[in-house]
Amino acid sequence: MARGLGSRKGREESGLFAVEGARLCEELLDSGAPVEFLLLSEFADSAARRVAAEFEERKIPILETAEFEFDKISDTVHSQGLLAAARWQERRWADLKFGPRAVALALDSVSDPGNVGTVIRTAAWFGVDAVLLGRGSADLLNPKTVRATMGGMFHLPVCRDVPLAEALARLKGQGFALGAGTMDGATEWSAWARSSRAALLLGSEAHGIAPELQALADARYTIPSRGAGESLNVAVSAGIFLAAVSG
Amino acid sequence: MARGLGSRKGREESGLFAVEGARLCEELLDSGAPVEFLLLSEFADSAARRVAAEFEERKIPILETAEFEFDKISDTVHSQGLLAAARWQERRWADLKFGPRAVALALDSVSDPGNVGTVIRTAAWFGVDAVLLGRGSADLLNPKTVRATMGGMFHLPVCRDVPLAEALARLKGQGFALGAGTMDGATEWSAWARSSRAALLLGSEAHGIAPELQALADARYTIPSRGAGESLNVAVSAGIFLAAVSG
Known part of the structure; x- marks a missing residue:
């Protein structure tokens, strides 16, 4: 077996x-x-x-x-x-409860298991309250994902196969300020980072975030480059955003 | 061939x-x-x-x-x-020239090619002036490292097989403020990040930085955890530090 x-x-x-x-x-x-x-x-x-x-x-x-x-x-x-x-004890996204100060992180179609695992490890480090994996993301229970979480997946709720359009709309209804990490967003996000309830939506490095999910975001944010390259790794981006979010 | x-x-x-x-x-x-x-x-x-x-x-x-x-x-x-x-056109670390504002990044014994490549990609994004790979680090020219740099290695000098004790002492002599990312350092590093010449030394997630190299650092810095886990991924740490460094 x-x-x-x-x-x-x-x-x-x-x-x-x-x-x-x-x-x-x-x-x-x-x-x-x-x-x-x-x-x-x-x-x-x-x-x-x-x-x-x-x-x-x-x-x-x-x-x-x-x-x-x-x-x-x-x-x-x-x-x-x-x-x-x-x-695995599945956590249903619709059952998640949040305190007055909370941070949620959603991934759209991040297909590399190592990246998904490293994002979860980073989220655990920064005390994120829940991670929502959209339908196109690597399986949390893939051995490569499990290894890359370095145990982080045992320290916070991680929901799989989440219908992100529904789940993000619900978070917004619960007062979360939803920021999307994109390549064409604002480079100033300190007000969002101070939100008592902040949600961060990140997509794959290759394809970004699906347009219908981007449309749900209250704002798009970009980590400004001072050098070269088309993008940052998704886990690196998550770390930079989460380090700034107070939750 | x-x-x-x-x-x-x-x-x-x-x-x-x-x-x-x-x-x-x-x-x-x-x-x-x-x-x-x-x-x-x-x-x-x-x-x-x-x-x-x-x-x-x-x-x-x-x-x-x-x-x-x-x-x-x-x-x-x-x-x-x-x-x-x-x-590959080797760049000798001793030949590196820096402007009045500069950022250098050194890696001690980071053996995973994907991590080394992602650190270089992140360094390129943030306009780092040079990356020094110490002797125990993954080979820059390993196909996995090359791929993970996403082209970043073509945008800044990356020196291989660098004797870090010598090279870091030289950077300090050139006025670089040398910060080491460790698990037991200060959580406030804004003064260091504003240095006109800042050097960052990171080690492997498993073994950290060799004591003789840590001893060279002007200060040790830690990214504070608000949650769980023993460490952050080295490329995620690099991103969080480099996003704060003005160069």
């Missing part, structure tokens, strides 16, 4: 996703997410075995596997020999 | 590196860097063929190859069928 977790279809069918490595598995355990079982390779190092012992204390089944078998399942080149099969 | 460009050894021996795709090849051509030849696959699309015509105008030899041959050489999964073999 674990072998199917590398594909979106396999993950949808089983309801499980894979979390690899000692540090990420520890974050998973701390998050309280339900874990079905832990795969432990015969070549697992001592750090991995220490974490495995914590899983065992919580009565999570440990399956010891041969190195050869483990490598067929693992997505990681330099694996530590530890892989948890966890059950 | 081109097949050897995927390895550092092959690149060192030939003095060449590979640049793939229509947009990057165009940036390469615009940069004036010497190009030995251009490989054009039989399945190259029209955008690639338009760029190839520009190479032909500059009297650069075009080698047409079968799809099968091209795929053996290309590092890209979804290739456009265009690969330029270019000669």
Whole structure:
């Protein structure tokens, strides 16, 4: 079964996703997410075995596997020999509740798993209250996305397959000031960044944000260039915007 | 010969590196860097063929190859069928000249090519005057690094294999205020960011900056977290610092 977790279809069918490595598995355990079982390779190092012992204390089944078998399942080149099969607890975007001061981040069609994961890691660092992944974005539960979040996905609600037009309209109705990161926006966004409820919409580096979503934004903002290049990486942009947002 | 460009050894021996795709090849051509030849696959699309015509105008030899041959050489999964073999013109760090207002960026042991490339892309966006790659950093001419720079490497001097202790001491002697991004630094860096000559030193996410290099810094700075996580991605950190530096 674990072998199917590398594909979106396999993950949808089983309801499980894979979390690899000692540090990420520890974050998973701390998050309280339900874990079905832990795969432990015969070549697992001592750090991995220490974490495995914590899983065992919580009565999570440990399956010891041969190195050869483990490598067929693992997505990681330099694996530590530890892989948890966890059950993702879907958060519905319509159920999200926000405090009087809140920051939300939405991604439209960001298809690279590493970028989506790094955006989520950055959002967790800056205490963002929710991340909404639109329908064309990389799957959160793709092993590459999971790895790039560096555990950030266990620290804030991340909603998948969100119909962004509906969800962003709802955020605006809840008093969020919606800023869209584009290439032709205003370079001054300090008033927006001080909004008690601020929402940031970012798109793919190649295609930007869909016009119908841009049309929902209260304003478009651009990180001004002082040099060369057509764009910034989406996670770098997210970091620069989020560092400025007070929430 | 081109097949050897995927390895550092092959690149060192030939003095060449590979640049793939229509947009990057165009940036390469615009940069004036010497190009030995251009490989054009039989399945190259029209955008690639338009760029190839520009190479032909500059009297650069075009080698047409079968799809099968091209795929053996290309590092890209979804290739456009265009690969330029270019000669890297090494810039010696000791020869760098800076104006009265300048920003320099140094990386210590950042081993992931995607991260190094994205840092360079970000540095180009913000008009950084030079990037110094320390000895443990990913090779600039690795195809993954080249791709991640998105052409940024053709827009500013990037020095490789730099002995950072020497180079940073020299920058300090030239009046650069040297700030190191660490996990335990000051969260207020506006005075440093306004320095007429500012240098930023960043390290790997896993290992940080070597102690002997940290010791050279005038101050250590940290991007304050309002949430969870052990660190930010190095390119995200670079973006947040560089957005604040006026140069």
